[in-house]
Amino acid sequence: xxxxxxxxxxxxxxxGSLRLSCAASGRTFSSYVMGWFxxxxxxxxxxxxxxxxxxxxxAYTDSVKGRFTISSDNAKNMVYLQMxxxxxxxxxxxxxxxxxxxxxxxxxxxxxxxxxxQGTQVTVSS
Numbered sequence: 001x002x003x004x005x006x007x008x009x010x011x012x013x014x015x016g017s018l019r020l021s022c023a024a025s026g027r028t029f030s031s032y033v034m035g036w037f038x039x040x041x042x043x044x045x046x047x048x049x050x051x052x053x054x055x056x057x058x059a060y061t062d063s064v065k066g067r068f069t070i071s072s073d074n075a076k077n078m079v080y081l082q083m084x085x086x087x088x089x090x091x092x093x094x095x096x097x098x099x100x101x102x103x104x105x106x107x108x109x110x111x112x113x114x115x116x117x118q119g120t121q122v123t124v125s126s
Contacts, residue, residue: 002026002115004096009120012086016124020081022096022117030054033099034072034079037110038092038122045095047108049081059106063089086124093119 008020020036035050049070051058058070069082079096097113
């Protein structure tokens with residue numbers, strides 16, 4: 001089992017920045033794929049970014065490229081999402097997810113991830 005706990009969400013003005021953190025515990029391995037997803041009210045959960053911890057390979061959805069950066073600290077079992085130039089459309093609950101089976105290209109479908117955190121709210125005001 002893997003436990004994931006997100007933190008770092010909050011209220012920020014348009015153009016501001018936030019860094020989300022995801023603490024992983026339990027059976028975690030460097031080969032895991034770690035992802036960030038988000039879900040806005042009335043919408044489906046959507047892919048934001050992913051990384052394969054062992055190699056540092058990353059993937060992003062088009063709308064966040066150049067603004068968001070996913071990174072991991074394997075020694076600390078932490079995954080981060082640095083979010084810059086935030087826009088009101090980024091408002092959502094952000095979830096950390098883990099997939100034990102690594103593959104390329106990195107998966108973007110939520111159903112391909114086995115473990116999920118409880119989510120952290122990010123609200124961007126205009």
